Each structure stands twice: as structure tokens, then as C-alpha cells.
Amino acid sequence: MEATTAAQTTLTKKEQPRDKRRVLRFMWKYKALYLLSLPGILYFLIFKYIPLMGSVIAFQNYNLFAGFSGSPWVGLEHFTRMFSHYDFLNILKNTLLLGIYDITFAFTAPIILALLLNEVRMVLYKKVVQTVIYAPHFLSWVIVSGIFIGVLSPSSGVANTMLGWFGLGPIYFLGEDSYIRSVLVGSGLWRDVGWGTIIYLAALASINPDLYEAAEMDGAGRWRQMLSITLPALLPVITILFLLKMGDFLDYGFERVFVFQNPLNIRNSEILDTYIYKAGLTQMQYSYATAIGLFKSVVGLFLLAIANTLSKKATGESLY
Template identity: 55%
Template sequence: MELRSKPASREQAGSFPAEAVKRKPYWLKHWQIYSMVLPGLIYFILFKYIPLSGVIIAFQDYSVFTGIFGSSFVGLNHFHNLFTYPEFLRVLKNTLLISIYQIVLGFPAPIALAMLMNEVRKMFFKRAVQTVLYLPHFISWVIVGGLVINFLSPSSGMVNDFLKWLGKEPVFFMQEPNYFRSIVVTSGIWKEVGWGTIIYLAALAGINPELYESAEVDGAGKLKQAFSITLPSLLPTIMVLLLLRVGHVLDLGFEQIYMLLNPLVTETGEVLDTYIYRIGLLGGQYSYTTAIGLFKSLVGVILVVGANQLSKKTTGNSIY
């Protein structure tokens, strides 16, 4: 008869109960993945969070010679000046109007373009069109601004050449304040509409093709399919991008406006970004322009939070 020895217990074998085994933390176990986040984290700490300490000069009469610790404290005096200076109110009005125009006209443009490109079945033609539409995004506003000025030139511009061919007098577009906002919005759409279609094309690729097949069986045309299937499927993506866009309603970007702006259209074309550059960097009013920047940030946060809550209650989509 074969004798079998009794297996040793865990304690006798030198092992410990499972509860006593100390497991590694999740972040330490997957340290390779977390190390990929480290460069981005360092970037935000150095260039986003540490500079926030400089916001204190918005409450001081800051001088570059005495520094932050030597400048006198003036409280909310600069914020009071924001709403008492007629020049600031004019610039704020210009910023809001251009931003609203960009949201109303520019935000739907990549949605419509993506829906049109999604209907193209010839892949070679589709890729060629995408490349042409994406290209302006990689061109600097210095070049785009020069192109816009040349196209609208009263002597040699293509637009005025066409007007002359129709027998009309040339128009000084860049010197007319009434045309400036339209030029800004149109040039911005031309430059960024192709790049904005990337996210929407990715969202369109995730729509189940069987939905369109069922709609065709029911007799729905392309227009009916667009409003009944495509747009409802894109709604979560549209709402998230719209909420993010609302937070930048006072942030139009400095490069575009600065390249197109001239003294003849300052009354209707100057925005907060160019105003901060002119008053703050060139005029040396650092505390006043810091207060403007803090005002822009607070307005952006309030708009994002408010729009997010409204979207959550009405559509069920939100960013958090």
C-alpha cells in the first residue's frame, strides 16, 4: 500500500494567508502607463497652475520696479474701472458680437461639411477633398491675413476685380468698419472648418449602417435620414463641443484679429485680446489688464457651468 504524505499547510510552507499579502497599488503596478501622463502633468503645473499666483497683481497697483511684494494693494479698484471706462465697454461689445457670429455661423459649418463628406462614396475623391480642406488649419494667421488683405484689395484683389467686371466701383473692404466683423468670421470659417470636421466624421463612422438601411426601406430620403438619424446620433458630440466653445466666448484669439485690424476699423474690430496687448504690454498697465484676464476667466467658468447644467436638464448630455 502506497503511503501519501499529508500536504503541508500554508503556515508550514512558509506562505501567508491571502489577506496578509500586501498588494501593490494600482498606479505602482501600472507605472509605465502613468509615466506617459507625467510630461502633460508637468506642463500644466509649470505653465497653467504656477502662473495663477500672478493673479494677485490684479488687486495691486503693480510696478515692475517694486515687484509683487513691493506694490501697494488697491483691492477691487481695477475691476471697478472695467465697467466705468467707455473704451472697455466698447471692446467688450465687439468681442461678444464677433463671438456670437462665430457660434451662430461658424459652429454649424463643420457639422454640415462632415455630413456632406460622409455621403461621398469615392474614397480617392473624399481623401483629396479632406486634404484640401484640412490644409488651411496648418497655415499661420500671418499668411492667411496677408491672403485676405490681398483678395480684398481695391486695386488688385480678386473680389474687387469681379466687382469691376460687373461694372461696379471697387469697395475698400479692409477700411470699412461695417465689413470687418464679417471678414473675421468668414476667414475663420475658411481656415478651421476642415479641421473641425475630424471629430464629426469620427462620430459619423460610429453610426450603425442598419439604421440607414431601415430608413431607406421605409422610404426615407437623404434629407429625412439626416434629420432623423444623423443629427440625433451626433447630438452628444455637438453638445460637448458647444459647451466647450461657450467657455471661450470672450477668447477670440489674438493672431487673427491683430493681423486684420487697422486704425480705420478699430471702433468695431478691437476685441479684448488686442485691447490687453495694446493697454497692457504696450501701455504698461499690467494690473488693469490682469483684472481683464481674470474677468474673462470667471465669465468663461460661469458660462460653462450654467450651459452644462442647462444641457443636462434639457438633452441629458453634459461634460461632467
């Protein structure tokens, strides 16, 4: 028995250099692809992974002049302070609500729009529509906010002008807490819905046309074809994008909220990202802001793990 185990160990050791050589030959064969991927790898390494080491300041009273090594350790003090903050629950509630609204509307709208565009048979009209709905994505949030502030203006905005046609008084959409979340979600939907259809349209283009022809011969209409062919073909893409979205659930975006904020709507528009900016940069509480950011990351990882597990069991699709 011992001789057999020793022989197996010897064979394993002999196979290891062979496996290494096989991997090196594979990498050399596809060296062009590895070189093309190198900038992306360096980007994530330099700007995503190396900065993770800075998360250590969440457990310190960080001092710019003392650095990581000279700053005193305080343990979970900043996390305790975060949870005991008088407005933290409201800020977290705003972030969660906007995240839920974003998944409910902003995530599903590109799917619906892609399905509608897929049914358009006039190629020229389809291309024009695609170009028009893609265009807002390339506008900065400062410009988008300027457009929406003008459209929603209580004195000269198009929205209030139309309300006046029905005998309704003007509404200050950006000056009332009850409307600000709708404005934030609506502006994001207008800006990014077209851009979100690109991946879905690419997936739709890869569906074999013979499937539609066979379904049509069997008497299936367009609605039945969409339910039986189009949606199942899109399901893997939808699942992967949904899982990625869950990882960023609390990352609603600083700039898209900050440009619409004012003292009148701050109660319902303050989210973790804007609070981190105010605490970390304007008040220079770097350790406290890092603790909040670390909390966001941990929650995102937790949600991603749960969603990935449920997806693997329900659909067989997962990130890992």
C-alpha cells in the same frame, strides 16, 4: 446606539487603507497609461494652473522690481477703472458680437461640412476634399491676413475685380468698420472649418452601418437617415464641443484680429484681447491688463456653468 456608531466608524477606518491599496494597485496596473498622460498633466500644471497665482496682481499696483509681495494692494481699483473706461462698452460689444458670429457660423459650419462629406461615396474624391480643406489650418494668421488683404484689395483684389464685372465700384473692405467683422469671421471660417470636421467625421465613422441598412429597408431615404440616425449620434459630441466653446466665448483670439487691424477699422475690430495687449505690453499696465483678463475668465466660467446646467437638463450631456 453609540456602540453601533463606534462600530461603523471603526469599519470605515479599516476600509480606508483597503481603498487606498486598491487605488494604488489600479494605478500600478495601468502605469503605462499614466506615464503617457504625464506630459499633458505637467503642461497644464506648469502653463495653466501655476500661472493662475499671478492673477493676484489684478488687485495690486504691480511693480516688476517689488514683485508680488512688495507691490501695494489697491483692491478693485483696476476693475473700476476698466468699467469706467470711455471705450470699454464698445470693446466688450465687439467681443460679444464676434463671439456670437463665431458660434453661429464657425461652430455650425464644420458640422454641416462633416455631414456633407459623410454622404460622399467616392473615397478618393472625399480624401482630396478633406486634404484641401484641412490645409489652411496650418497657415499662421500672418499668412492668412496677407492672403485676404490681397484678395480684398480695392485695386487688384479678386473680390473687387468680380464686383467690377457687375458695374460696381471697388470697396475697401479693410478700411470700413461695416465690413471688418465679416472679414474676421470669414477668414477664421476659411482657415479652420476643415480642421473642425475631424472630430465629427470620427464620430460619424463609429456609427453602426446596420442602423442605416435597417432604416433603408424600412424605406427611409438619405435625408431621413441623417435626421434619425446621424444627427442623434453626433449630438453628444456637438454638446461637449459647444460647452467647451462657451468657456472660451470671450477668447476670440488676439492674433486673428490684430493682423487685420488698422486705424480705419479699429472702432469695430478692437476686442478685449487686443486691448489687453496694448494696455499690458505696450503701455506696461500689468495690473490693469490682468484685471481685464480675470474679468474674461470669470465671464467664461459663468457662461460655461449656465450652458452646462441647461445641457444636462435638456440632453443629459454635460462636462461635469
